[in-house]
Amino acid sequence: MLLKENEVAPEFALSDETGKIHRLSDYKGKNVLLYFYPKDDTPGCTTEACNFRDDYAEYEKAGVVILGISADTMSSHAKFKAKYHLPFSLLADVDHAICEKYGVWGRKKMMGREYDGIFRTSYLIDPAGKITKVYADVKPASHSQEVLANLK
Numbered sequence: 001m002l003l004k005e006n007e008v009a010p011e012f013a014l015s016d017e018t019g020k021i022h023r024l025s026d027y028k029g030k031n032v033l034l035y036f037y038p039k040d041d042t043p044g045c046t047t048e049a050c051n052f053r054d055d056y057a058e059y060e061k062a063g064v065v066i067l068g069i070s071a072d073t074m075s076s077h078a079k080f081k082a083k084y085h086l087p088f089s090l091l092a093d094v095d096h097a098i099c100e101k102y103g104v105w106g107r108k109k110m111m112g113r114e115y116d117g118i119f120r121t122s123y124l125i126d127p128a129g130k131i132t133k134v135y136a137d138v139k140p141a142s143h144s145q146e147v148l149a150n151l152k
Contacts, residue, residue, distance in 0.1 A: 001103045002102075002103040002104070002121065002134055002136055003102055003103055003123065003131055003134065004131065004134065005131050005132060005133060005134055006130060006131065006132075007130070007131050008129055008130055008131075009024055009032075009034070009102075009123060009125045009129050009130065009131050010024075010098070010101045010102065011023065011024050011025060012024055012091075012093075012098045012101070014069065014091035014092060014093055014098060015074055015091065015092050016074070016077065016089040016090060016091055016092070017074050017075075017077035017078040017080075017081050017089070017090050017092075018074075018078070019074060020089075022067065022089060022091055024125070024129065025129075027065055027125075028127065028128075028129060029127045030063060030064075030065050030127055031062070031063055031064045031065065031124065031125065031126060031127060032064070032065045032066075032067060032124075032125040033059070033064050033065070033066045033067070033122060033123075033124055033125075033147060034067050034069065034102075034122065034123045034125060035048070035052070035066065035067070035068050035069070035121075035122040035123075035138075035143075036068075036069050036070065036099060036102065036104045036118050036119070036120065036121050036122065037049070037068060037069070037070050037118065037120055038070065038117055038118045038120060039070060039071075039072060039117075039118075040070060040072045040076045040077060040079070040080035040090075041076075041079070041080050041083065044120070044140040045070070045140070046080075046084065047140040047141055048120070048138070048140035048141075048143055048144070049068065049080070049084060049086055050084055050086075051140070051141070051143065051144035051145070052066055052068075052086075052088065052144050053084065053085065053086050053087060053088075054144075055144045055145070055148060056087050056088070058148055059148070062148070062151045064124075064151065065088075066088040067088065067089055067090075067091055068086075068088065068089070068090045068091065069090075069091045069093050069098060069099065070090070070092075070093065070118060071092075071093055071094055071095075071096045071099065071117075071118060072090075072092060072094070073092055073094055074092045076092075077090035077091075077092055096116075096118070099118055102121070102123065103121075104118055104119045104121045105117070105118060105119075106119060119136070119137075120137070120138040120140070121134070121135060121136050121137075121138060122134075122135040122138060122143065122147065123135070124147065124150070133147075133150055135147070
């Protein structure tokens with residue numbers, strides 16, 4: 001089940017594409033956009049990540065840290081980040097424990113096949129660590145602009 005607005009965002013400790021550990025508590029005092037995505041270098045995920053990249057200066061101006069999370073490995077993240085010149089960290093949740101904590105892991109269906117995976121979801125977290133906005137059923141092409149519109 002997805003977390004709700006005004007809930008305290010669960011703490012996490014995940015490695016980025018370089019092996020550096022990121023904790024939500026590292027970003028206390030900052031706004032964080034935590035975006036969960038299904039898989040590196042797939043069409044929808046690439047569109048979403050590249051839109052965040054293209055709008056990155058606006059996020060910086062708004063004081064928002066962007067962190068992407070998927071169940072891919074650190075090396076997969078490193079390739080994805082390098083290929084598309086992504087200016088934000090991608091965190092590896094290979095055992096999907098954090099995805100489960102945030103309610104974004106579950107049974108999916110695609111082309112008649114069922115499997116477990118990540119529901120494309122984002123959480124905007126305030127400087128005190130509270131969730132201020134939940135974005136479910138995210139549309140990759142318009143998500144970045146949707147978030148920016150909410151920041152204004």
